Amino acid sequence: MVTQLAREAGAYVIGTGRAADRQAALDFGAQEFVNLENDALEDRGGVDLAFDVIGGEIGKRSAALIRAGGTMVSVGGPPETRPAERLAIDFVVEADRAQMEEVVQRVRDGRLRTNIGNVATLDEAVAALNPTERVTGKTIIRIRP
Amino acid sequence: LEPVWAPRYLPIGAMIFVVAEADERLLVAEFGLTDWYRDGSLAEYAAVETRNLAPLPGDVDVTVGASLPISGLHCVAGTLPARPPSGGAERARARRGRRSRVDGDAART
Secondary structure, eight states: OHHHHHHHTTOEEEEEEOGGGHHHHHHTTOSEEEETTTSOGGGGOOEEEEEESSOHHHHHHHHHTEEEEEEEEESSSSOSOOOTTOEEEEOOOOOOHHHHHHHHHHHHHTSOOOOEEEEEEGGGHHHHHSOSSOOOSEEEEESOO | OOEEEGGGGGGGSOOOEEEEOTTOOEEEESSBOOOTTOSOTTSSSOEEEGGGBOOOOTTSOHHHHHTSHHHHHHHHHHHSOSOOOTTSOOOOOOOTTOEEEEESOTTTO
């Protein structure tokens, strides 16, 4: 979703993740993809904005690639590394009616696609939320079939 | 703003659904989020402040709606150039001509 928004804003987007994520990232608009298991992040050069939901070592390496004046956004906790002359943003998202309406309007317009993986019933919820295999896409629990 | 009990929000015509996140926190909403800091999000009923909800248009499937709040709010707040929400995050401003990197699980964001 963030890839789509960044592309719409005119940014050149490089997605990262596991090899299995490559096609999904490209399908959602990333112009390049870095396989974190095999490729070197540093080979792609500096970026102006990094949006990190992983943290840890990947977060540190991401922070190191941000150009002067750039921004690191992390949603998994404060960045462990904050290079000088870069802005670091970490936040806990809050409900905002205007933003939610903005998001859903983009979905209606076809400007934003969501990534739904598994849709489970309430009876299946515990297993669905504790998968034994990696699930791509969001898990949705339907209370009523 | 008066809180509402989620199931009683049904009369406006929207289904109640649950957004399930990886941390197993269950967020009950029409379309929106409960207060992160409120106890009882796993209860059968949850009080939700109306300001935390937005109508889900009838032409948007509830399954799609359930997938939007967490990801959508994170992404909008984290990337788009606009005023920050009151008390919320400053936005990072993805712009034309800039290079952005997106790390992580496409399922989450």
